[in-house]
Amino acid sequence: GDSVTQMEGPVTLSEEAFLTINCTYTATGYPSLFWYVQYPGEGLQLLLKATKADDKGSNKGFEATYRKETTSFHLEKGSVQVSDSAVYFCALLSGNTPLVFGKGTRLSVIA
Amino acid sequence: NAGVTQTPKFQVLKTGQSMTLQCAQDMNHNSMYWYRQDPGMGLRLIYYSASEGTTDKGEVPNGYNVSRLNKREFSLRLESAAPSQTSVYFCASSDATSSGNTIYFGEGSWLTVV
Numbered sequence: 001g002d003s004v005t006q007m008e009g010p011v012t013l014s015e016e017a018f019l020t021i022n023c024t025y026t027a028t029g030y031p032s033l034f035w036y037v038q039y040p041g042e043g044l045q046l047l048l049k050a051t052k053a054d055d056k057g058s059n060k061g062f063e064a065t066y067r068k069e070t071t072s073f074h075l076e077k078g079s080v081q082v083s084d085s086a087v088y089f090c091a092l093l094s095g096n097t098p099l100v101f102g103k104g105t106r107l108s109v110i111a
Numbered sequence: 112n113a114g115v116t117q118t119p120k121f122q123v124l125k126t127g128q129s130m131t132l133q134c135a136q137d138m139n140h141n142s143m144y145w146y147r148q149d150p151g152m153g154l155r156l157i158y159y160s161a162s163e164g165t166t167d168k169g170e171v172p173n174g175y176n177v178s179r180l181n182k183r184e185f186s187l188r189l190e191s192a193a194p195s196q197t198s199v200y201f202c203a204s205s206d207a208t209s210s211g212n213t214i215y216f217g218e219g220s221w222l223t224v225v
Binding site (some may be wrong): 005035042043044045046047049089098100101103104 | 115120134135142146151152154155156169173201203213214215216217219
């Protein structure tokens, strides 16, 4: 079945450091790919998405490019802030099946 | 903008007790979902409803029942709570399960079974 694998955390970075969180997927067909973010004590919010190969999703300085050849959707940000501390989830949506999530990566940014 | 509203936010149950988590969305979405979130496990789908009047099992349905009361509301019931059901529960909705649509989440319900 469809699945998402993302790097295990926690990831701890200093403010203004470069962030990469790896995400790879397995799916039949041509899924849409998402990154969700969960701040402490809150639900999940959509951060960005890409619906076809080579699309780049971007939001709040975060970017991810849908790479069909490597089945990847890595999340990047050039300069993280303390306010980016959260748990990040990679997810895919394929056909008529519900959203499938990775296990989440906790990011802590220290000043 | 209420979005997806779920209640209660916090609940403590004794083993064997029953309870219902309520969820309502005001976005006129067809599809609704219940997920549970456990440390190191990410989000796992319990049940979903692709449209009013239909429900389907997800990855971890055992010990739960659901009711799609109408288009707005989708409740999750624990008939006989067990400590293994201690978790954070999220309700979500979307306007379709087809590719490209966004799922919106409620703020979560923290459930502890002692």
